[in-house]
Amino acid sequence: MLSSVVRRALEKPYPAQIKLGLAGPLGLTVNSYALRLQSRSYASKPKEAELNPEDFPPERIRNFSIIAHIDHGKSTLADRLLELTDTISSAMKNKQVLDKLKVERERGITVKAQTATMVQEYKGEKYLLNLVDTPGHVDFSYEVSRSLAACQGCLLLVDACRGIQAQTLANFHLAFAQDLVIIPVINKIDLPTAEPERVVKQIESLLEMDSSSILQISAKSGMNCEGIIPSIIENIPCPTGNSKAPLRALVVDSWFDTYVGVISLMSIVDGTVKKGSAIMSANTGKRYEITEVGLMRPHGTPTTALYAGQVGYVVCNMKDAHELMSGDTFFDPQEPVEALPGFQVPKPMVFAGLFPMDTDDFTRLQEAITKLTLNDSSVQVKKETSTALGQGWRIGFLGTLHMDVFRQRLEQEYGAEVIITQPNVLYKERKTELLEPMVLATIVSPSDCLGQLLELCNSRRGEQQDLSYIDDTRVLLRFRMPMAEVVTDFYDELKSRSAGYASFDYEEMGYEHSDLVKMDVLLNSKPVDALAVIMHRSKTRYAGRELAAKLKRVIQRQLFEVAIQTSVNNKVIARETVSALRKNVTAKCYGGDVTRKMKLLNKQKEGKKRMKSIGSVQLSQDAFYTLMSKDK
Numbered sequence: 001m002l003s004s005v006v007r008r009a010l011e012k013p014y015p016a017q018i019k020l021g022l023a024g025p026l027g028l029t030v031n032s033y034a035l036r037l038q039s040r041s042y043a044s045k046p047k048e049a050e051l052n053p054e055d056f057p058p059e060r061i062r063n064f065s066i067i068a069h070i071d072h073g074k075s076t077l078a079d080r081l082l083e084l085t086d087t088i089s090s091a092m093k094n095k096q097v098l099d100k101l102k103v104e105r106e107r108g109i110t111v112k113a114q115t116a117t118m119v120q121e122y123k124g125e126k127y128l129l130n131l132v133d134t135p136g137h138v139d140f141s142y143e144v145s146r147s148l149a150a151c152q153g154c155l156l157l158v159d160a161c162r163g164i165q166a167q168t169l170a171n172f173h174l175a176f177a178q179d180l181v182i183i184p185v186i187n188k189i190d191l192p193t194a195e196p197e198r199v200v201k202q203i204e205s206l207l208e209m210d211s212s213s214i215l216q217i218s219a220k221s222g223m224n225c226e227g228i229i230p231s232i233i234e235n236i237p238c239p240t241g242n243s244k245a246p247l248r249a250l251v252v253d254s255w256f257d258t259y260v261g262v263i264s265l266m267s268i269v270d271g272t273v274k275k276g277s278a279i280m281s282a283n284t285g286k287r288y289e290i291t292e293v294g295l296m297r298p299h300g301t302p303t304t305a306l307y308a309g310q311v312g313y314v315v316c317n318m319k320d321a322h323e324l325m326s327g328d329t330f331f332d333p334q335e336p337v338e339a340l341p342g343f344q345v346p347k348p349m350v351f352a353g354l355f356p357m358d359t360d361d362f363t364r365l366q367e368a369i370t371k372l373t374l375n376d377s378s379v380q381v382k383k384e385t386s387t388a389l390g391q392g393w394r395i396g397f398l399g400t401l402h403m404d405v406f407r408q409r410l411e412q413e414y415g416a417e418v419i420i421t422q423p424n425v426l427y428k429e430r431k432t433e434l435l436e437p438m439v440l441a442t443i444v445s446p447s448d449c450l451g452q453l454l455e456l457c458n459s460r461r462g463e464q465q466d467l468s469y470i471d472d473t474r475v476l477l478r479f480r481m482p483m484a485e486v487v488t489d490f491y492d493e494l495k496s497r498s499a500g501y502a503s504f505d506y507e508e509m510g511y512e513h514s515d516l517v518k519m520d521v522l523l524n525s526k527p528v529d530a531l532a533v534i535m536h537r538s539k540t541r542y543a544g545r546e547l548a549a550k551l552k553r554v555i556q557r558q559l560f561e562v563a564i565q566t567s568v569n570n571k572v573i574a575r576e577t578v579s580a581l582r583k584n585v586t587a588k589c590y591g592g593d594v595t596r597k598m599k600l601l602n603k604q605k606e607g608k609k610r611m612k613s614i615g616s617v618q619l620s621q622d623a624f625y626t627l628m629s630k631d632k
């Protein structure tokens with residue numbers, strides 16, 4: 001059966017795996033990362049040996065996903081389903097089994113899609129139910145579409161208090177476009193502020209769905225959750241594959257294990273995969289021998305084979321992570337087939353410079369970034385040198401939350417101290433004109449803050465496309481606006497102007513000519529390239545003053561005067577001065593207390609290590625963070 005090395009890799013409770021992707025230099029040996037397989041420490045139903053995928057022909061398989069706006073309860077419902085089907089023990093109740101990254105648990109958001117296979121008896125027959133948990137935030141919609149490609153249906157979860165939100169609509173359209181059967185589920189009906197009847201009406205009018213198919217549940221208390229699995233079995237079609245046909249397996253996701261190499265999650269569209277048989281990648285033409293296959297229960301559990309319609313993991317002696325990409329098709333080398341359509345590679349939308357706090361840490365940080373990008377294929381990395389900050393990278397992210405999560409993971413999982421510069425978008429140059437990326441922003445909000453939101457969108461150079469009422473208290477807005485206006489602090493502003501109630505989503509809408517200029521920042525007449533920003537001409541006066549004032553607040557006084565200037569086309573817009581300070585940390589240590597003097601000097605030296613010299617001016621890491629954030 002299972003080799004001891006493979007068994008160790010699949011049973012090791014924490015952490016030995018790295019999820020892999022396309023970006024970044026690959027083929028590395030990686031040894032510290034926690035992902036889905038860490039959940040193998042959870043107790044599962046002690047009858048695994050009895051589970052034989054051969055017993056589940058396509059008609060007794062359901063592949064489904066849960067989609068929703070952020071925080072509407074997907075992960076909680078996923079856990080409840082795992083419990084209802086005895087896939088995990090009730091001791092794990094409310095432990096958010098499928099949210100496994102530290103950042104996910106801390107922030108209470110799902111960043112990576114996770115998968116679990118459950119078995120449930122219904123009307124005397126056993127069904128194999130494959131659940132894919134998906135992230136809800138706009139920055140991670142790439143993970144949502146990937147997950148949906150392995151499904152025939154989904155549960156669309158809507159919070160009974162908040163109703164339909166911007167990502168409910170975005171995710172609904174993703175599922176609809178992929179022809180999936182959508183089961184609407186209203187969650188959190190246990191809350192005193194729940195208004196399920198209002199949400200039923202929204203679902204009817206906005207999504208044009210029949211109210212008789214709507215389930216009303218509390219994923220937290222478990223109320224009415226027992227009706228979900230029968231509804232999945234009754235309403236979601238089974239996959240249509242044929243186990244006897246030539247193999248066609250779609251790679252849905254993949255991750256790296258130090259012991260066994262690449263592990264891929266595959267949706268077996270047709271045919272069968274078995275230990276010992278050969279498979280070939282349509283993308284690289286390379287051939288491999290399968291050493292193990294199995295199901296995620298939710299930990300990796302080996303099986304004898306995987307058959308058409310099933311979703312499971314495959315280990316095949318692939319040692320170089322470069323060789324696999326999500327969306328690739330695997331087939332039997334004896335029976336070549338046409339590749340499946342695959343997925344679109346996600347395009348980074350937001351770019352920022354990333355530099356080590358201490359230049360000696362460059363190599364260590366390079367390694368950390370490589371490992372992290374293996375786990376996140378949507379990050380784009382290019383080397384960049386800044387005269388102010390030294391050697392570093394320009395990193396492309398799907399959005400600012402994605403950027404924040406990346407930085408947090410670098411710090412938490414690799415102990416890296418970094419400086420990330422102000423995020424910006426990718427401008428294009430055509431002849432002498434600059435073009436900027438545009439988006440179509442969708443906002444759902446209570447109608448009493450409509451005025452405030454219209455003002456916000458107009459101040460961000462937005463152009464109104466649509467304004468309609470979802471019901472008597474909620475409004476839907478659509479604005480075309482520059483992406484650059486969205487990536488800064490638009491989301492925070494939206495939340496604060498709507499007391500947290502407005503939700504927001506956006507999609508790309510091409511490029512447009514714009515009157516853009518570069519605003520430089522000078523410290524004692526030296527330009528700080530890392531702080532220079534491209535912006536619309538109409539914004540420079542205010543932004544120049546604000547940035548100079550902010551810099552004045554964060555630059556600690558030095559032994560000489562520091563002049564801060566912001567300028568456009570060599571014309572100064574704003575100037576601030578930080579006056580000089582003569583600092584002697586040991587001045588108060590009269591007499592011969594050498595140890596105390598040394599202690600203070602060492603403390604000062606330690607503090608200096610955390611400072612970045614820009615010309616003769618020193619900036620602390622906090623100063624950079626403060627510059628990036630608003631209102632500090």
Ligand SMILES: Nc1nc2c(ncn2[C@@H]2O[C@H](COP(=O)(O)OP(=O)(O)OP(=O)(O)O)[C@@H](O)[C@H]2O)c(=O)[nH]1
Nearest residue numbers: 070071072073074075076109110136188218219220
């Ligand atoms: N009262 C109540 N709270 C719930 C219910 N379902 C989920 N919650 C709570 O709502 C919050 C968000 O739940 P999650 O399951 O993390 O939501 P999610 O949709 O997975 O969030 P993302 O993965 O970040 O998109 C948590 O605090 C849950 O405890 C419910 O039925 N009733």
